[in-house]
Amino acid sequence: MTLTEPRISASPVRSPAGRPTPAVRRQRRAQSRRFWVGVAAADVVLAALGAATLGRRSIWYDEAFTAGMVRAPWDEFTTIAWRRELNMILHYLLLRPWGALGDSPEVLRSFSLLCALATVPLVALLGVRLFDRRTGLVAATLLAVHASVVQYAVEARAYTLAMLLVSATAWLLIAGVDRRREWLWVGAGIVGALAVYAHLFAGPAVVAMGASVLWLDRSTVPRRHLLLAVTTFGLGLVPEALFLRQTETSQVDWIGDQPSDAVGRGLQLLSGGSGRLVSAMALLFLAAAFATLRAVAWRGRNRESWRWILLLAWASGPLAAGAAISVAHPILVPRYVLVSVPAFVLVAAGALGRLPHRRLLWGLIAVLLVFEVEATASSVTDGSREDWRGLAAKVATEGRPDDGLIVVPGYQRMPFEYELLEHSDSDALPQPLLPRQPWGEQPLYGGDGPAVSALDLGAERIWVVVGTDAPDDDALVAEVEAALADRVLVEDIPYGDVSVRRYDSVAAGSGDPAGF
Numbered sequence: 001m002t003l004t005e006p007r008i009s010a011s012p013v014r015s016p017a018g019r020p021t022p023a024v025r026r027q028r029r030a031q032s033r034r035f036w037v038g039v040a041a042a043d044v045v046l047a048a049l050g051a052a053t054l055g056r057r058s059i060w061y062d063e064a065f066t067a068g069m070v071r072a073p074w075d076e077f078t079t080i081a082w083r084r085e086l087n088m089i090l091h092y093l094l095l096r097p098w099g100a101l102g103d104s105p106e107v108l109r110s111f112s113l114l115c116a117l118a119t120v121p122l123v124a125l126l127g128v129r130l131f132d133r134r135t136g137l138v139a140a141t142l143l144a145v146h147a148s149v150v151q152y153a154v155e156a157r158a159y160t161l162a163m164l165l166v167s168a169t170a171w172l173l174i175a176g177v178d179r180r181r182e183w184l185w186v187g188a189g190i191v192g193a194l195a196v197y198a199h200l201f202a203g204p205a206v207v208a209m210g211a212s213v214l215w216l217d218r219s220t221v222p223r224r225h226l227l228l229a230v231t232t233f234g235l236g237l238v239p240e241a242l243f244l245r246q247t248e249t250s251q252v253d254w255i256g257d258q259p260s261d262a263v264g265r266g267l268q269l270l271s272g273g274s275g276r277l278v279s280a281m282a283l284l285f286l287a288a289a290f291a292t293l294r295a296v297a298w299r300g301r302n303r304e305s306w307r308w309i310l311l312l313a314w315a316s317g318p319l320a321a322g323a324a325i326s327v328a329h330p331i332l333v334p335r336y337v338l339v340s341v342p343a344f345v346l347v348a349a350g351a352l353g354r355l356p357h358r359r360l361l362w363g364l365i366a367v368l369l370v371f372e373v374e375a376t377a378s379s380v381t382d383g384s385r386e387d388w389r390g391l392a393a394k395v396a397t398e399g400r401p402d403d404g405l406i407v408v409p410g411y412q413r414m415p416f417e418y419e420l421l422e423h424s425d426s427d428a429l430p431q432p433l434l435p436r437q438p439w440g441e442q443p444l445y446g447g448d449g450p451a452v453s454a455l456d457l458g459a460e461r462i463w464v465v466v467g468t469d470a471p472d473d474d475a476l477v478a479e480v481e482a483a484l485a486d487r488v489l490v491e492d493i494p495y496g497d498v499s500v501r502r503y504d505s506v507a508a509g510s511g512d513p514a515g516f
Contacts, residue, residue, distance in 0.1 A: 038141070039124045039137060039140050045144050046116060046153065050116070053150070053154045054105075058387050058415075059105050059156075060385070060388065061412060061414060062155075063157065063415070064415035066095065067418060068414060069081075070098075070099040072444065077092070084445065086243040088157070088198065090158070090161065090194060091157070091199075095111055098111050108156035109154045109155060111161075112153055113160075115163070116149055116153035116160040119149075119342060120144050122164070122167045124136040124137060124139065126174070126346060127139040127349055129171070130307045130310075130350065131307070131350050135349045135353040138349035138352060138353070138365055139342075139346045142348060142349060142369070143342060145369065146272045147272040148270070148272055149163075149272075149341055152338055158199050159199065159336075159339075161198045162198040162202045162339050163339050165192075165202065166192075166206060168195075169188050169192040169195055169206055169209065170310070170314060172185075172188035173185075173188045173229070173310075176221075176229070177221055177306075185226070185229040185232075186228055186232050188232075188233075189233035190232055190233075190236060192233045193233050193236025200240075201318045201321075201322065202318075203237075203321075204320070204321035205314050205317050205318050205339045207317065208313035209310055210226070210233070211313065213226055214226075215301055215305070216301060262323065263319060270337060270344050272341075308350070311346050315340050315343035315344050315347055316340070318339055318340050322337065385468075385497050386467070386495075386496050386498050388415045388416050388495070388498065389419045389422075391416065391419075391465065391498055392416060392423055395420060395429070396420055396423035397423075399429055399430040399463060400461070401427065401428060401429065403430035403431065403460075403463060404433045404456075404457065404459035404462040404463070405430040405431065405432050405433060405463045406462065407435065407464075407465045407467065408464065408465070408466055408477050409476060411467075412465070413432075413442055414444075415467075417442055420439070426438070426439035426440055430461075430463055433455050433462070434455060436450065452483050453483070455483065460504060460505045461504050462487070462504075463502050463503075464503065465498070466498065466499045466500070466501065467498050487503040489503055
């Protein structure tokens with residue numbers, strides 16, 4: 001792959017007075033209009049993909065927890081946030097007023113979609129500032145059809161908010177280098193800290209980008225400017241540091257992936273798919289690395305080489321940090337590195353933009369877009385892994401008020417109850433046995449008891465909802481099955497990775513085996 005420097009036009013661009021000529025001004029306005037029309041078109045595509053899938057999937061546990069934090073009274077909210085959930089506190093705080101519009105999946109998820117839509121023009125501007133308009137437009141288009149971005153743009157979690165804030169931090173950092181304004185460096189520190197409060201994995205991205213500035217010499221970036229950003233960022237993270245100090249590692253014990261597996265899946269997420277996309281992105285990263293070495297060899301430690309170092313640091317920082325920490329204790333989950341996707345598409349667009357032949361350039365862009373659209377189409381058409389909506393509809397339709405109901409493990413009652421109360425009034429539903437709290441009163445944490453051996457299993461029909469469980473929950477499922485061993489298993493219906501079973505007493509099961 002041959003890389004060339006951008007061509008410089010030999011035509012006059014300024015009048016004798018030093019101002020751009022009218023022809024040049026008209027050309028620039030036309031180029032600007034085409035650029036923003038292209039960016040708007042990319043955003044329209046992402047909006048259409050998001051709107052088509054916003055309410056398609058059933059809610060899952062993490063989204064149900066988000067809904068619970070939006071509904072919780074302020075005293076419960078602040079207690080839970082400080083003790084366990086400071087990680088996404090900014091997302092929860094922003095969603096609470098947003099929740100005044102409603103707490104349906106579509107409303108809660110629409111906030112994430114708006115964050116993704118705001119990231120598209122921001123990435124376009126980053127491409128312009130680092131390279132040129134063409135690179136910015138290509139990067140924005142790749143982001144808009146990126147399968148991982150489309151997937152998490154319709155999930156009521158903080159991943160796209162963190163992606164937006166990390167991208168904004170990058171813009172402020174680059175603008176600070178170019179304009180040498182102290183307020184831009186302070187802004188980069190503030191927005192970078194806010195990104196960490198959206199999601200902890202934004203931290204390695206911000207730190208990696210900040211560290212890349214050290215590549216530039218002091219004449220380009222006064223060290224006092226960098227110190228301003230570092231100080232602002234550090235002071236903003238004091239509460240987060242205190243929170244992490246008092247947090248036990250048991251909160252992430254559910255993460256079971258080996259570092260090598262998590263890294264592989266993380267690369268798939270960053271590329272937007274698997275197989276061909278990962279290979280294509282790897283080649284573009286090699287091209288970017290070559291461009292960096294070439295720029296260093298030609299011009300030394302200047303802005304041209306720094307732009308590649310910045311993007312490569314941003315793209316690899318969260319994944320590398322997560323993999324390193326996971327050697328001691330698993331902490332890396334692929335979706336956590338979504339904050340690096342803008343860097344990935346910028347690297348890809350920047351590497352493609354260095355190609356010398358326009359036909360080859362647009363041909364490769366078209367191939368990459370086909371790969372991305374194919375992966376996005378597959379993601380959009382996939383059903384829910386946890387179809388709580390279908391399961392809840394089954395129980396709401398066929399359950400009776402004198403039935404009993406058990407949810408194992410107990411914390412999975414949250415998404416089940418969310419969907420269940422959408423289908424029926426609580427008075428018409430089976431009575432909850434485990435967890436035993438009445439419908440609508442399940443706390444965000446705790447409330448599992450009593451022990452299985454102490455359950456009142458006198459109802460003729462007992463429903464058992466089995467959620468996706470960690471290995472430690474297998475024993476609880478086995479205990480429930482043993483307690484119901486003298487009953488007839490009438491139904492066992494899977495709904496994706498979750499299932500519902502109905503156990504009838506021998507007397508009830510001796511009649512109609514379906515219980516109808």
